[in-house]
Amino acid sequence: MMNKTELVNLAKKVRKHVLKMTLYSKSSHIGAAFSIVEILIALYFLVLNVDPKNPSVKDRDKFILSKAHGSAALYAVLAEKGFFPISTLEKYFIDGGILPGHLDKTSVPGIEFSIGALGHGFSVAIGMALANQRRSNNGKVFVLLGDGECNEGTIWEGAMLAAHLKLDNLTAIVDYNKIQSFGRTNEVINQEPVVDKWKSFGWDVIEIDGHNFEKIIESFQSSHKKPKMIIAHTVKGKGISFMEDKLEWHYKSPNEHQYKQALDELG
Amino acid sequence: MRTAFIETLTQLAKKDDTVFLITPDMGYSVLEKFRDEFPNQFLNSGIAEQNTISVAAGLASSGYTVFVYSIIPFVTMRCFEQVRLDLAYNNTNVKLVGIGAGLTYGSLGASHHAIEDIAIMRSIPNMTVLCPGDPIETRELVKRSYEKNGPVYIRLGKNGEANIHDANTRIEIGKSIEITQGTDFALITTSNTLELGKQWTDEWKNENLSVSLISMPSIKPFDNSKINELLSKQIPILTLEEHNVIGGLGSAVAEIIATSEKSVPFKRIGINDVFSHDVGSHNYQRKMINFNEKPSVDFLKK
Numbered sequence: 001m002m003n004k005t006e007l008v009n010l011a012k013k014v015r016k017h018v019l020k021m022t023l024y025s026k027s028s029h030i031g032a033a034f035s036i037v038e039i040l041i042a043l044y045f046l047v048l049n050v051d052p053k054n055p056s057v058k059d060r061d062k063f064i065l066s067k068a069h070g071s072a073a074l075y076a077v078l079a080e081k082g083f084f085p086i087s088t089l090e091k092y093f094i095d096g097g098i099l100p101g102h103l104d105k106t107s108v109p110g111i112e113f114s115i116g117a118l119g120h121g122f123s124v125a126i127g128m129a130l131a132n133q134r135r136s137n138n139g140k141v142f143v144l145l146g147d148g149e150c151n152e153g154t155i156w157e158g159a160m161l162a163a164h165l166k167l168d169n170l171t172a173i174v175d176y177n178k179i180q181s182f183g184r185t186n187e188v189i190n191q192e193p194v195v196d197k198w199k200s201f202g203w204d205v206i207e208i209d210g211h212n213f214e215k216i217i218e219s220f221q222s223s224h225k226k227p228k229m230i231i232a233h234t235v236k237g238k239g240i241s242f243m244e245d246k247l248e249w250h251y252k253s254p255n256e257h258q259y260k261q262a263l264d265e266l267g
Numbered sequence: 268m269r270t271a272f273i274e275t276l277t278q279l280a281k282k283d284d285t286v287f288l289i290t291p292d293m294g295y296s297v298l299e300k301f302r303d304e305f306p307n308q309f310l311n312s313g314i315a316e317q318n319t320i321s322v323a324a325g326l327a328s329s330g331y332t333v334f335v336y337s338i339i340p341f342v343t344m345r346c347f348e349q350v351r352l353d354l355a356y357n358n359t360n361v362k363l364v365g366i367g368a369g370l371t372y373g374s375l376g377a378s379h380h381a382i383e384d385i386a387i388m389r390s391i392p393n394m395t396v397l398c399p400g401d402p403i404e405t406r407e408l409v410k411r412s413y414e415k416n417g418p419v420y421i422r423l424g425k426n427g428e429a430n431i432h433d434a435n436t437r438i439e440i441g442k443s444i445e446i447t448q449g450t451d452f453a454l455i456t457t458s459n460t461l462e463l464g465k466q467w468t469d470e471w472k473n474e475n476l477s478v479s480l481i482s483m484p485s486i487k488p489f490d491n492s493k494i495n496e497l498l499s500k501q502i503p504i505l506t507l508e509e510h511n512v513i514g515g516l517g518s519a520v521a522e523i524i525a526t527s528e529k530s531v532p533f534k535r536i537g538i539n540d541v542f543s544h545d546v547g548s549h550n551y552q553r554k555m556i557n558f559n560e561k562p563s564v565d566f567l568k569k
Contacts, residue, residue: 105357113328114357117348123318124353127325134307135329154349157318164313 002045007213010045010080011037012266015239017076017089019262022253025093027101031237031249033073035177035210036144039232040077042216043142052082055109059139062112062128066121067146067175068102075099075108083110119152121145122172126162129170129227144173148180151189156201162227163202170227171220172203175210177236179247194231203229210234240265268423268459269297269366271402275409276334280305286413287331291319293366294336316341320349320361327359332413338372339365339381339422343388354418355393362412362419368398368459369509370543370552371425377542380552381422385457386514388420389487395440396487398422398516400461401431404484407438415440424459425549431461431482441488449477452503452532452567457483457516460507460558467507467561476564483516494523503532503567509558512537534566 002010014037022030044050048061065074072092079086088108091098098107102116112128115121125143132139149155162170176194178185186192198205204224208215210232219230236250237243240262254262280286280301288301292314302309312319316337323333335342342365343350354361365384372379389396397412397419399405405423412419431446438444443455447468456464461482468480479502483490497504504524506517517535524533538556545555553559 113324114352117352119317120321120349120353123321123349124325124328126318127322127327128329129325130310130322131326131329131331154315154317154321157313157315158322161312161315161318161322 004213007041007045010041011239014041014073014076014080015266016263017079017086018072019254019259021072021076021089021092023256023259024090025097026253027072027093028251028253029069029072029101030253031179031243031246032067032070032146032177034238034240034243035234035236036070036175037073037238038211038213039144039173039175039216040073042213042220044077044081046217047220048142049139050110052110055083059137061140061142062125064112064115064121064125064128064141064143065103066115066125066143067118067149068115068121070146070175071099071101071103074103078108078110081110084108118146118149119154123154123158125170125172126158126167129162129167130165132169133165133167140169140171142171142173144175146180147174147176147178147185147191148188150174150191151180159198159201159203166225167227168225171230172227173230173232175234176231177234179236179245179250181250183247198229198231203227205229205231207231208233211238268399268402268405268428269426271405272364272409272421272423273297273301275406277301277304279410279413280308283332284308285331287326287333288336289319289323289333290336291316291341293338298336316346317349320346321353323361324349324353324357324359327361328357331360333361334364335361336364336366338367338379339384340379343381343384343420347387351391355391358393358417360416360418362421364421364423366423366425368422368424369538370556371459371549373549373552374546377544380543382509382511382538383514384420384422385486385508385510385516386518389514389519393418394487395419396422397440397484398458398486399484400456400458400482401428403430403432403434403436404438404461404482407436408440408484411438411440422458428459429462431465438484441485441490443485443490443493444482446480446482447478449479450502451477452505452564453479453481453497454505454507455481455483455516455520456507457486458508458510460509463558464507470561471564486516486519489519491523494520495527498524498527498529498531501529501531505534505536505562505566507536509553510537511540513540532566534562536562
């Protein structure tokens with residue numbers, strides 16, 4: 001079991017990978033990747049029953065990144081976990097690359113499903129959880145949603161079905177960083193009260209600080225008889241002062257100067 | 268065709284407990300027996316087609332062979348992006364079964380008609396498109412789609428269609444079936460117009476025209492070799508489909524003719540790029556698009 005210092009150091013390392021990947025590829029979505037780093041690390045290093053050496057074992061736990069535009073963070077975490085070499089991260093988003101901007105399950109081991117458009121991965125995860133329930137397979141399914149993604153109607157279609165089916169093997173997390181693609185989440189479409197909404201749809205709901213490892217781990221460990229929703233309050237662009245809580249970092253990639261400044265901040 | 272579908276699926280589900288049937292709340296008087304006999308292989312996912320398709324993809328990626336049953340517009344167009352990405356791009360083992368080909372749902376109106384589905388489904392990579400024309404083709408192609416790994420769209424009519432083929436006929440994906448042989452021209456038909464095509468062929472026979480009736484249930488993969496054979500023999504071609512003339516069977520045949528170095532007289536019979544605003548039964552709708560009388564063969568003279 002990794003201790004807190006190790007987890008925090010790994011989060012810095014993952015953010016450095018992501019910085020480098022976006023610097024070289026001039027890709028967007030760095031802000032959306034930085035808000036989910038701690039959640040992904042907690043999942044892959046403390047929660048998920050997955051084996052990078054044997055990624056398709058039948059009773060493994062499955063993770064779906066439904067907000068697939070945060071892919072850079074997932075690739076960095078998968079590489080650190082040993083699903084593929086760290087050097088593959090250099091092949092992100094570039095001509096002749098290996099790792100696309102959104103997820104393609106044929107690209108590298110560890111990607112459970114090809115996901116790009118919003119509002120798909122959540123429902124796919126429900127199907128996977130249903131398959132495990134019907135077959136008494138002990139594997140659990142985890143799915144990470146964006147807050148803006150919850151504008152999609154399919155999220156609420158799925159929310160009803162998962163509760164109706166009593167999928168106690170399903171855990172969803174909303175990366176509630178409060179900025180979506182063209183504005184502040186609750187100014188575009190007010191989603192509050194978020195916790196009450198999910199409760200009324202029949203989910204067990206936990207609200208946490210999505211950058212606090214202790215709280216994240218605790219929220220994953222609590223038992224549940226209904227599908228579980230973790231509302232994770234996060235900060236878009238977390239970790240880099242000039243990127244935090246800024247819409248523009250949904251799109252921009254760092255220049256050399258910003259890259260160096262960001263590296264200095266991470267220490 | 269509905270009965271042939273569910274009877275075939277029931278047989279498959281008995282032998283293989285990974286066969287799974289999902290419906291977004293359709294199937295009254297059709298699916299009850301399956302639901303009651305195989306509760307662990309059945310789900311009514313509610314009136315939420317987009318979620319349903321993605322859930323089917325999740326089940327399929329966990330080892331199930333999933334059939335999704337609904338009315339054509341709802342199982343193809345309402346959830347098109349889910350079909351494109353979660354089924355086709357991911358190449359998941361999901362079979363879409365749509366009922367109500369063309370103008371089947373008559374008086375229910377254009378929302379329930381299906382005249383664009385072949386065009387959109389055949390344009391998606393990885394997707395197999397099957398349009399059976401009678402209960403025998405339905406039985407056979409449901410079996411073939413079960414045997415084939417990957418996404419398949421199966422376009423069905425309704426119930427009570429006549430058997431055109433012999434009961435023991437075997438039908439393959441990618442192959443046409445020549446029902447009558449003829450030399451004056453070929454009538455190629457797909458989906459629910461097979462019986463009508465047979466009727467016209469019989470009428471032409473009485474007028475001393477020798478017509479080859481070809482059933483083309485497999486739209487993708489398409490039986491290119493049959494079209495090339497007709498071109499080589501210089502047999503004119505007439506296509507018949509209860510679908511927009513844009514993008515369906517007629518287009519598929521035209522693409523082959525246009526890229527060959529041969530030429531024959533050619534004509535497409537179908538729906539001429541219009542929505543129906545007529546109120547009336549399937550038969551009435553057919554009358555309004557001139558399907559009640561066989562087309563002129565003037566195109567032969569060109």
